[in-house]
Amino acid sequence: TVAAFDSFRFVIKGSVAGAAVFVVYEQGLLGSGAQGAEALQKARAALPPAVQEWTSYMGWEVRTAPLPPTPKLDFSPSDSWNKGVHVVMSALSVAPTRACEYTAQGWKYVRDLVK
Amino acid sequence: MASEGELGRKWDRCLADSAVKLGAGFGLGIVFSVIFFKRKTWPITFGSGMGLGMAYSNCQHDFQSPYLLHGKFVKVS
Numbered sequence: 001t002v003a004a005f006d007s008f009r010f011v012i013k014g015s016v017a018g019a020a021v022f023v024v025y026e027q028g029l030l031g032s033g034a035q036g037a038e039a040l041q042k043a044r045a046a047l048p049p050a051v052q053e054w055t056s057y058m059g060w061e062v063r064t065a066p067l068p069p070t071p072k073l074d075f076s077p078s079d080s081w082n083k084g085v086h087v088v089m090s091a092l093s094v095a096p097t098r099a100c101e102y103t104a105q106g107w108k109y110v111r112d113l114v115k
Numbered sequence: 116m117a118s119e120g121e122l123g124r125k126w127d128r129c130l131a132d133s134a135v136k137l138g139a140g141f142g143l144g145i146v147f148s149v150i151f152f153k154r155k156t157w158p159i160t161f162g163s164g165m166g167l168g169m170a171y172s173n174c175q176h177d178f179q180s181p182y183l184l185h186g187k188f189v190k191v192s
Binding site: 013016017020021024029030032033034036037039040041076077078079081082 | 122123124126127128129130131132134135136138139142143146147150151169170173174176177
């Protein structure tokens, strides 16, 4: 009976592990890059309604004021990177001029103080 | 679709796929660690590493795709 229980336990464990692997494979999480990106998009789209459903299920909706809207998770890393590069390069290109202006202002301030 | 945006789209796809594969490997590592390996850490690390490796391979294939030639032999009788 101990051996039967052990083999039964192994079958249960194997089934759970196999089901986990099957679900991961079925959702396309182990496929090509396009499938992975598509799976992430689907998860992003499904997250706000799921959060909404959970908050209403847990009864966390405030009766006096509505909760703030769930934030949109549409994010492009390459766009953010390019914007960051533009901002940094623009700042660097005007940096010498600004430095001269601030130096002149500072010098004038100190001269007025000393007067 | 602008051609100069294609590289940015490939990077986006690559990063999204890396996140998905890392998460899936991590999750499967946790499942196997809890079920078979008495909650040891190494299956989780192994799963995460496998996920990252698969993502790296996919990214490499995606970035090199214009230069990969797929041919087939045609027997001329």
